[in-house]
Amino acid sequence: MSNDFKNKVREQFGRTADGYVRDQGFAKGEDLDEAVNLLKPTSEDIMLDVACGGGHTALHFAPLVRSVVASDLTMLMLKKAQEYISDEGGVDNVTFREADAEDLPFPSGSFTLLTCRIAPHHFPDVPRALREFHRVLRRQGGRMVIIDTLLPDEPEIAEFYQTMEKMRDPTHVRAHSRQEWIQMIEEAGFHVEATKTFNKTHDFPVWAKRAGLTREGVKTLARYFIDSPAKVHDYFQIETFAGEVESYTDQKLLLYATRTDKK
Template sequence: MALDSQQQRSAAQFDRQAGNYGKQHILADTRDVAALLELIPDDEKHGRALDIATGGGHTALALAQAGYVPCIGDLAPAMLENARKMIEAEGFAVESVLFPAESIPFPDASFRIVSCRVAPHHFSDVAGFIQESYRVLEPGGYFMVIDGSLHDDDPETAEWLHQVEKLRDPSHGRLLDRATWVRLAEEAGFTVIQAELQPMLQPDLEWYFSAAATSEENRTQVRKLIATASPHVREAMQIETGEKVSWTWQRVSLLARKVV
């Protein structure tokens, strides 16, 4: 499996951090997944589900609990193995395959649903990932994405957050705003059912650093960016600098369908 430079950075980062993505991780709360699944009729919640860049496997587990047969993919071997063990420990059989999101090693029309949660901002080719997801979905199948995002038409905040994220975790790629997600999904052939921004409070800056094992040098640079953030960025991100430093970021919650 040949990886490009961005994929190599992501694989190395998440192999190192795999042990931190267990049941106590913030992503173990899958209420955001449940909210999107509610938009799918109950009699359609069956068949194979592919969870791309599965991380800790929390999304795949939620899909299995909803009635799907899970298959998980990731490009970090340790992450994939831990996710498989966690899902199997909950009583579900799961297939696991090592692959990058931009090159899915399955035939056309292999899955009823494809999901990806809090990962695309690490991808080297988001449009390619969406096109591949469309290809491996059955006609009538669903595409689910939840990822860090931004308000539309706010380049100043987007650039500030990009700098912060890249310093915190060098495997970070780029956050996309809601409008870009909709455009890319429609260009791939999907019919978008929902694409909403939902606010999420970051617990605190130290948690944010620990989650990515940020170097001390980069932590210092992030703190400087926070201290010098413009009034507009402070308002857009709702930056709080009291006893704990925190802010609110946006997540896009998108559900689309392959209608052919």
Template sequence: MAGSRDLVKRQFGAHPERYVASAHHSKGESLDRMVDLAGAKPGWLALDVATGGGHTALAFAPLVREVVASDITREMLFAARRFVLAKRVSNVRFAAADALELPFAPHVFDLVTCRVAPHHFPDCARFLAEVARVLRPGGVAAVIDNVVPEDRSAADYMNALEKRRDPSHNRAYTAAEWQELFLGAGLEVMSTELFHKERDFDSWAGMQGADEETIADVRRMLEHARGAARAWLAPETRDRELRFYLTEILLVATRPPSAEGRRPS
């Protein structure tokens, strides 16, 4: 597990400004819906886990008392801080934190968010257990991440594709698996939505600074996808550009008063 964390730190620490500047990470329909459905209130204390470029923290900052933007990669935190301060936002503070071992007391936060990051985590069940632990009773958890088809062979193919492009990728889950993970953490899912996002291959493949051989391999894997994987990705060349679709899931849940919220062993 330590090896996975070190890989994430190296991968994101090498290119932090790319994530700050990325249009894919900075905005989108799923982020807008997360803000709408979370129901944030002015007195709330919010935590954004794996904040990356700080875009989700920035989106919630006008709606709450304070946002704690956390990330395991210090270079990302520095880049996010510069980005947020440049927007003249003063109610976001930053904390180095592992998503699987959040350094916060139980029942502290009214809202916990995490966006397009859990597929890097080596243990999403532990992550959600930590979310439940730090949420106050009645608090809200809102998570966005890439999802894969329920068809197992297609899901495996897509995870292999992502892993070839980005070695820090661990696993994207199906929608049904996400429901089970939330249930296992004692979080009650109130809303689930899917979003299909068109991507151009070149910008997506080059995001992590992959070499030409890696990018060529990933292109072949995408173009040669078959069956349920091809139907899900829908690759096609338009105007000499290879384009395809990724699918995101948004889950908004609450921590019921009966949830124990203990740190996982």
């Protein structure tokens, strides 16, 4: 990441940290349960949660593993995550570390499990981050789950998605299709064992405001949704009432991969 972009990310998520910590859409979900099902964590596992956000994934896994390192680029987000996990109680095996996903400050082979949930679309260089994920995972038994928004295959719908995300959050870089993800993960030295998609419905006003949009910004974004083509409305199941956007539904892609050694 460039320093300018890293500073923009820190500013954005430092300003909006409370909203992400309190959001129940991050705190629970089928994707978290499926991640546990696939990774099969044990009391011997040492886990890294990259770009931990509000700490929800770290807290979900903490009772199931020996220890968790929750890392994030934004120090204020880490502090909010620490407060959240402390307030929830019941675990004492989570530590917190400021870290850039593309330049992780951990020795090679430090972890047996790695998760990264709803964050890679903020990474300028996903392949570089994936190489770092591969490096810090152990050769034997290293396994990983990545969860992020799935980029639609249809170009016009994909363009709508990319545009509206950038309108909402200037630190959005790019979402990826299933095939793009599989290619990047395998090129980093992993073997993709399984993929799964989940529908996620967003309360539009809450979702828009969580990113720090002004009232005028929310109105502009809502108008972009309303004026979009019918196929966009159909794909995202956009729900409106009295000229206001109430909700939309996108897809999250989960990828489960294991470390392989390149020859």
